[in-house]
Amino acid sequence: MQSTYRPTAAFVGASYAALGISVAFYLVGLWNATMQLNEKGYYLVLLLYGLFAAISLQKSVRDRSEGIPVTGMYMGLCWASVTAAIGLFAIGLFNATLALSEKGFYAISYMMALFAIIAVQKNVRDLAAAGGGSGGV
DSSP, X not given: OOOOOXXXXXXXXXXXXXXXXXXXXXXXXXXXXXXXXXXXXXXHHHHHHHHHHHHHHHHHHHHHHTTOOOOHHHHHHHHHHHHHHHHHHHHHHHHSOOOHHHHHHHHHHHHHHHHHHHHHHHHHHHXXXXXXXXXOO
C-alpha cells in the first residue's frame, strides 16, 4: 500500500468550490430553461447518474491501485456507466432545440461537475487515510 499525502486546504477548497459552482450553475440553468419538464428531468437524472458513476469509477480505480480487490465485472460496469452517462448527455444535447451557446454551457458545467466530484472523492479518501478526514468511501 502506497503512502497517502494529506491534500492541501487550498486544493480541498478548490475542489469543493468547483463542484458546488458547476452543479449550482447547471441546476440554475436547468431551472430557467424553456424546455419541457420531462427534458429537464432527463438532464437532472443524467447529472445525478454521471456524478455517481464518476465517484464509483474513481473509487474502483483507487481500490485496485491500493490492492483492494475489485471484480472485473464491477470495474466494467463503472466504465460502462460513465460512458453511458456522457454518451446519453451528448446525444441529448445534440438533439436538443437549444442555442449553441446553451449547449456549450450545459456541456462545460456537466463535465466540470464530473471532474470536480472525482477530485472531491479523492480528497475525502486522502483525508481519511491521513487520519484527519470526515471518513470516506
